[in-house]
Amino acid sequence: MRSVLRKRLGAIGLWILTFLLMVIMCVPGLWVVLTAFRPNSEVLAKPAIWIPENPGFGNFAKIFGFGADQIAIPVTAYFMNSLIIALTSTAIALLIGMSGGYAFARYRFRFKNGIFLGLMLSRTVPGIALSLPIFIIWSKIGLIDAKLGLIIVYVAMNVPFTIWLIDGFFRQIPKEMSEAAQVDGCTRWQAFWKIEFPLAKSGIASAGIFAFLTSWNEYALASNLTRSTDSKTLPVGLMDFTSQFTIDWAGMSAMAVIIIIPALILTFLVQKHLIAGLTFGGVKG
Amino acid sequence: MANKRPPFWQREKYTPYLLLLPAILAILFVVLFPLLFSLYTSFTGYRLIRPETLWQWVGLRNYQRIFSNGDFWSAFGRTILFLTIALNLELLLGLGIALLINKITWGQRTLRTIMMFPMMFSPILVGYQFKFVFNDNIGILNNALQALGLSDGAIPWLVDKYLANFAIIFAEVWMSTSVFAILLLAGLFAMPRDPLEAAKVDGCNPWQVFRHITLPFLMPFVFIAMTIRSLDVARAYDIVDVMTGGGPAGRTELLWTMIARVGYDNARMGQANAMAYVSIFLSIAFTYYFFTKLLAARKYMGGAE
Numbered sequence: 056m057r058s059v060l061r062k063r064l065g066a067i068g069l070w071i072l073t074f075l076l077m078v079i080m081c082v083p084g085l086w087v088v089l090t091a092f093r094p095n096s097e098v099l100a101k102p103a104i105w106i107p108e109n110p111g112f113g114n115f116a117k118i119f120g121f122g123a124d125q126i127a128i129p130v131t132a133y134f135m136n137s138l139i140i141a142l143t144s145t146a147i148a149l150l151i152g153m154s155g156g157y158a159f160a161r162y163r164f165r166f167k168n169g170i171f172l173g174l175m176l177s178r179t180v181p182g183i184a185l186s187l188p189i190f191i192i193w194s195k196i197g198l199i200d201a202k203l204g205l206i207i208v209y210v211a212m213n214v215p216f217t218i219w220l221i222d223g224f225f226r227q228i229p230k231e232m233s234e235a236a237q238v239d240g241c242t243r244w245q246a247f248w249k250i251e252f253p254l255a256k257s258g259i260a261s262a263g264i265f266a267f268l269t270s271w272n273e274y275a276l277a278s279n280l281t282r283s284t285d286s287k288t289l290p291v292g293l294m295d296f297t298s299q300f301t302i303d304w305a306g307m308s309a310m311a312v313i314i315i316i317p318a319l320i321l322t323f324l325v326q327k328h329l330i331a332g333l334t335f336g337g338v339k340g
Numbered sequence: 341m342a343n344k345r346p347p348f349w350q351r352e353k354y355t356p357y358l359l360l361l362p363a364i365l366a367i368l369f370v371v372l373f374p375l376l377f378s379l380y381t382s383f384t385g386y387r388l389i390r391p392e393t394l395w396q397w398v399g400l401r402n403y404q405r406i407f408s409n410g411d412f413w414s415a416f417g418r419t420i421l422f423l424t425i426a427l428n429l430e431l432l433l434g435l436g437i438a439l440l441i442n443k444i445t446w447g448q449r450t451l452r453t454i455m456m457f458p459m460m461f462s463p464i465l466v467g468y469q470f471k472f473v474f475n476d477n478i479g480i481l482n483n484a485l486q487a488l489g490l491s492d493g494a495i496p497w498l499v500d501k502y503l504a505n506f507a508i509i510f511a512e513v514w515m516s517t518s519v520f521a522i523l524l525l526a527g528l529f530a531m532p533r534d535p536l537e538a539a540k541v542d543g544c545n546p547w548q549v550f551r552h553i554t555l556p557f558l559m560p561f562v563f564i565a566m567t568i569r570s571l572d573v574a575r576a577y578d579i580v581d582v583m584t585g586g587g588p589a590g591r592t593e594l595l596w597t598m599i600a601r602v603g604y605d606n607a608r609m610g611q612a613n614a615m616a617y618v619s620i621f622l623s624i625a626f627t628y629y630f631f632t633k634l635l636a637a638r639k640y641m642g643g644a645e
Contacts, residue, residue: 272462
């Protein structure tokens with residue numbers, strides 16, 4: 056009886072300990088979120104004000120250009136750029152990834168391992184190292200400060216990973232199913248859209264979300280290949296706040312919240328698939 | 341009627357290559373071709389402000405310059421040290437968190453979701469966030485220390501060279517520990533129960549069970565996490581660029597921030613490309629090392645192939 060009680064207490068203690076640990080881990084991020092809803096004067100106050108005294112959406116109104124004291128940073132334009140660039144490059148990367156993933160999952164061909172290794176190696180090149188030659192070439196062919204320039208780069212950045220994930224999801228589908236469909240008179244193309252695609256749909260969606268987040272968050276290349284409101288993305292725009300002598304911490308935090316909201320929702324949606332995809336590809340070979 | 345062969349793009353033999361063609365073209369155009377170009381540039385005295393220098397062949401001079409440059413070697417050494425400390429800490433903390441959460445039966449999903457919180461932050465946001473937290477004047481850390489009476493002055497977290505290095509490692513570890521935790525947790529979930537039960541019946545203590553059963557089983561997952569991480573170690577560029585910009589006086593300069601400074605700020609593209617090649621080989625070496633470890637661990641476990 057006593058040992059049962061002790062065990063139960065131990066479990067509760069362990070839970071509380073773990074929970075506290077997790078919360079402490081989240082404090083820095085939560086502090087930024089909290090700051091987004093406070094006026095800058097409160098952020099800068101000395102001694103520190105811990106509990107927000109007059110929270111509100113003032114910072115958001117300010118950076119989006121509403122309200123009395125708007126600032127000169129075109130966040131709306133950056134937001135649209137980020138959205139267009141991330142969505143377009145994700146769509147293209149998914150199409151290329153599906154075609155490539157299908158090839159790796161369903162065919163045996165010469166240089167298969169070599170091509171796979173080459174694709175993966177291309178992903179190891181640090182963004183900043185790649186940005187130097189791309190900067191020179193893009194400026195020769197007029198792709199600097201253009202949305203298209205970033206879209207092309209992000210497609211290539213995302214292709215290896217989408218192929219890896221989608222290959223894994225296709226391989227989980229038994230080959231016999233699409234063969235049966237072909238015996239029944241489907242072409243291979245029809246069998247793909249009737250059998251493989253519907254079964255791998257959720258996996259493909261998670262690969263897409265992964266690609267979207269990579270483009271949405273990318274900084275090293277974007278900061279060097281963009282110049283103006285024509286193509287600057289949100290992560291690059293975040294730095295506009297620091298270019299002045301004083302940092303607008305509250306405005307910057309509001310912008311950070313705008314960047315993180317899509318990431319928050321999307322990561323939450325795919326967490327299960329993401330883990331399955333990554334470990335499946337790695338362990339089962 | 342002669343059996344007409346279908347055109348080559350319809351032959352089964354070429355289908356996989358056709359399917360892969362868009363991917364290969366994308367990589368050729370955005371990665372391989374630019375890399376060949378930058379390899380060439382690294383042998384020229386190319387400066388952005390003088391376009392004609394693109395044709396000025398200087399042989400190995402850029403490489404000689406950077407290899408005899410003390411600043412380069414200290415940035416290189418700092419990068420290695422940074423990666424060693426950060427990756428080991430991330431692994432240890434991630435393993436600890438995964439083991440803790442694995443033991444919990446009630447409310448595990450909630451804890452797991454909270455644990456993934458840092459994964460949603462992009463490196464640039466992590467950098468900004470810790471620039472804010474470690475700010476000497478208004479940062480939450482100094483404010484908290486002062487409120488608790490632990491310090492009365494403003495500790496210059498991002499200005500002092502040791503503290504600044506500590507701060508960027510802290511930010512990096514904060515960002516990536518959950519990647520390790522989540523992958524190791526997936527490994528713990530996939531673990532068969534029988535060997536654990538058998539070991540308990542045979543009288544192993546918890547440490548022995550962990551050391552001889554859990555840990556060997558987790559090793560492939562450790563190396564998957566390491567391989568995935570080594571693909572994007574250069575993301576630390578974003579963090580350092582935002583937090584310190586490589587300062588104070590280059591004391592937090594990593595290889596990647598140095599490339600950006602030499603290439604874009606000093607406009608010495610040739611030399612920057614030579615450094616970029618060093619960083620590329622570093623990344624490939626990291627990935628290769630962990631990938632071979634992964635294969636070996638898989639073989640040890642008797643996994644497929």
